[in-house]
Amino acid sequence: MTEREPRTVRRGRPRQAEVARLAGVSQTTVSLVLGGNKQGIVIQEATRDRVLEAARTLGYVPDPAARRLAAARNNLLGVFSFTATFPTEVEHSYYRFLVGIEQEAAARGYDLVLFTGSSSGGAGAGAPGALDRVRLADGCLLLGRHVPSEPLRRLVADGFPLVHLGRRDEPEGLAWAGADYAAASAEVVEHLAGLGHRRVLLVREDDDAQASADRQRGFLDGLAAAGLPAPEGTVVRTARPAAEIDAAWLRARHAEGVTAFVAEETDTGDAWRALTAAVSGAGLRVPEEVSLALLGSPPADLAGAPEPTGFDIPRAEMGATAVRLLTDLLADGHRPSQALVTCAFRPGSTVAPPPRRASPPPPRPPSP
Amino acid sequence: MTEREPRTVRRGRPRQAEVARLAGVSQTTVSLVLGGNKQGIVIQEATRDRVLEAARTLGYVPDPAARRLAAARNNLLGVFSFTATFPTEVEHSYYRFLVGIEQEAAARGYDLVLFTGSSSGGAGAGAPGALDRVRLADGCLLLGRHVPSEPLRRLVADGFPLVHLGRRDEPEGLAWAGADYAAASAEVVEHLAGLGHRRVLLVREDDDAQASADRQRGFLDGLAAAGLPAPEGTVVRTARPAAEIDAAWLRARHAEGVTAFVAEETDTGDAWRALTAAVSGAGLRVPEEVSLALLGSPPADLAGAPEPTGFDIPRAEMGATAVRLLTDLLADGHRPSQALVTCAFRPGSTVAPPPRRASPPPPRPPSP
DNA sequence: CCTCTCGACTAATACGCATTAGCTGACGGG
DNA sequence: CCCGTCAGCTAATGCGTATTAGTCGAGAGG
The missing domain is CATH 3.40.50.2300 (Response regulator)
Known part of the structure; x- marks a missing residue:
């Protein structure tokens, strides 16, 4: 009953192998040219150009999962929240965090993965393994006040790079960016x-x-x-x-x-x-x-x-700070750190000196 | 000088292979028991229990990257906008779309990738290849009124699953979910x-x-x-x-x-x-x-x-509809379709019958 | 008895990429 | 003239899981 479409349904997504064929080189070379080539293997200018050209014409984009599996990086930062990231209530506070997160992530060349597990439509944040999905990304930002401890502890113990938005001392060694x-x-x-x-x-x-x-x-x-x-x-x-x-x-x-x-x-x-x-x-x-x-x-x-x-609460700034913390963690693998962002005092118009007369307020008739 | 740490640094995270060893079965069996086993292969109750028990004691957690690699799809839906996805202006309309997108994506088991390329901090949506990055996802949602045609046309031609939020006839065969x-x-x-x-x-x-x-x-x-x-x-x-x-x-x-x-x-x-x-x-x-x-x-x-x-404008509903369209596209590979979502009339309080005094509207000769 | 299912698994392989060993031909020194 | 570099690549693996071909023993049927 399984339709074994041979190569037809082959998602348009090209692999390195296809790029290699087009450029007339091996898959390895493609990986070398397009990946970091941290091994310092020398590749001729002409070859490199052919590969880049082929990649461009095919619109090649590396598969994040494969990259990740091969123990490399994705350039993906996860965002996980324990309630829907975009709650139905208008103008939820998360939005402001996201503004800062997106900007800073973009500036540092990362794309964002929103893990939707906790959204109302999904299995819920409590679903076993919901939090574990973040391992797909290089690191992850955590939003929300009520974060289940146990799965988190595990992630931290495994050394997965995590930054919590908001102060959090719970699992020892968790990095966070909080407001003061x-x-x-x-x-x-x-x-x-x-x-x-x-x-x-x-x-x-x-x-x-x-x-x-x-x-x-x-x-x-x-x-x-x-x-x-x-x-x-x-x-x-x-x-x-x-x-x-x-x-x-x-x-x-x-x-x-x-x-x-x-x-x-x-x-x-x-x-x-x-x-x-x-x-x-x-x-x-x-x-x-x-x-x-x-x-x-x-x-x-x-x-x-x-x-x-x-x-x-400087939410955008907190978001940006969290991204900074996370990418730093990714870069030099330093031990988790935390950052306090200062809140701006808002004068407003709801305070004034207390009424002069120290006597109790006059009795007023009940409002209609 | 290659550090070949044998088993010591072995990530605390156990694999199916370890579970298999402990349960005295093969890795395949573990996968069958813990994974979906959609093939309907029969496993004895006793064996299944041993595997589950072993998995529990080891605290096995599947690696999402490997899982997605093997499944040849990553359960990621892209979201690409030609301005920042989270603009600094408060309460931007995209937010409402995202509410629906997130919910529906979650309900269908997809995570979201936000391509930040177009954010102010990044290279900009115009950067060559910016749009190509969406190929990393299984399919992609497009937001924004002013979407460059040329790169888009290519993606469509390659059969990459795309759904535009808002009606759009431009590249022939592009799917969209629009408001009526x-x-x-x-x-x-x-x-x-x-x-x-x-x-x-x-x-x-x-x-x-x-x-x-x-x-x-x-x-x-x-x-x-x-x-x-x-x-x-x-x-x-x-x-x-x-x-x-x-x-x-x-x-x-x-x-x-x-x-x-x-x-x-x-x-x-x-x-x-x-x-x-x-x-x-x-x-x-x-x-x-x-x-x-x-x-x-x-x-x-x-x-x-x-x-x-x-x-x-039923933005959340449009978002949800777009996700539905996209996942349908992914599932049965049907040809792109489009959907019109009905807008709700809002009575409001800014209209009333015109003033009584019939200062006769100038009898203008109606142009033919 | 000997082939034929069938139940219950296991071995092998694919997924896409990074990495690590080669491998080859040109060049240079002894 | 032969061996050793070395530049420039490629073949072969491994990552952890899902899937697809088996494999193997036990009954069933002839």
Whole structure:
């Protein structure tokens, strides 16, 4: 039942052998001319030209798999993410990474392979072997907060060149390019303190990502640096921001003397979303009565709203840095290294000095 | 002086051969058990179990490169665009294509290769042989309006599986997945006519893209279907919309009895941008005094403005369709085909019946 | 008995490229 | 005049897996 099409279906893709035949030389010579020829074998100018000419006319392109198998390089960098690389939600944060990744990869002569295993349509990132497909490329970039450890550990142990986008200490020796959330978060807090705020709260989602932890640490460091206390309840961690961070909750905190709220940015932006909703639900004006800050960028659908004070994550730069790290790894096989990219403070318009009168806010009629 | 490390440096990664030795079978059997065994060769339950057990204890993971080499296909789909795939401008239209492409590719077990050659950092899409690199994949998707014909023609002639995103008749036999701009444009015009508009103008940029031509055709077809004339000047084509479509121009057209303006969507959105600017410059209210429609989606930076009446280009669906076309091509080697995806009409809020006061449109002699 | 399936595997080979041993003819020194 | 270089190639392998031809023993059928 198997149709044994002889040579007809032969994909147009030419091999070195075909090039060799056309140029009247051996396959070896073709490999020598087109490949690196690191052995320093001497080839005559004329021969070399014939080969190049033949390759051009046939449109020869090396097979990445074969190249890889023969223990050489592909010039392919993998990109693997643990959720779809292009999520359906508009303007997902990965896009910005990709901008930097593509540019830097292009500049260094690498093409990109997007491993789609984890996309919703596919088998899922959890599928056994999904991560192993990256071995097709020379090295791979990892995106996403929630990366399964076990397969990763294995890759690292085998010495496969990997760079994680975002700080990650988990498998010992994994290289990464991260944003300096801690420093940026501290800066935001110190900015608030400088304006006169004494009681500042951090709202974070119930998430164990390193990025969340870093922000919290920076937040607390910022408080400490400003000489402010961090009593119990200073960091609010909730799995369901929309439900728990509501107008009543916010009014209560405000009544206790909290004048500024800080939210972390996450994939969904839920913390920030809940916070802003709660504030407007409570009828408080921003920034006159209460200051808000966002440790990251606002979700795209809130683009119309006033620009939140906080910082911007230099995603494109992180992507470029990660590519740089990876290609360096490929080049000199140095041991994995890591890089922190600085975030840019964004002044925004959601913070101001706290209201003068230290008394609790006036009771307002419920909004219609 | 060749370092012939015997077994020591043997990559921690075991091969099928090692598994075979441990299980006391041949490498072939291992391949049969662990691979698909599409040949339907019968293996005893006990043997199969021994192999699986051995594979587990050794932590065997198949080498994707070898697998793809042996399979004579690499399960890679190329994505080639003639501008950077991830342009720096926010929310570029390619993103939406990619959403669909990634999903569908994942669902069909393909990974994606992004050819970065055309990115700003690289050699540029014009570089000789830039397009030839796509031969590395099993097939390739082409994005972008302005695709150089010559290298493309070659690829097509060689039978390399290619699908263009967007209608394209140029190289005979090129497959494509396009949006049905003509039908959608006609629908918009008929909608306007149904509301009572008699004089409708189309503003298009000076661009020879097929997409522009299709919209114009649909626009004219729509007029015809509604029984409206299309006198000279009904289609306004300008290279510099911002300069030529200004308040004065708009006021003049309005005075002539034109009650609705339609703009095409382009990469830049300049036509629409100019049109809206001109209308507000002319002090005309939308949609009370003048109706506007956009053949496509508005640029992202105009997201705050009222939603334009028009249609949405189903980009994700187009991407998915293109992938489907391409994989079908790969599977049964059928001759290239094309697919039109329907655009969804978007009611929006920029059109309304024309103003009541029937300042009689100048009875112009319809040109024959 | 001896050929003939048939079940259950295994040996051999192909995939496309890189690499490593040759191999050949020209030239030069002794 | 013979051997050793050496420039310039080519033949032969290997990489890890999938596939295709067997191979081999055990029953079945004649």
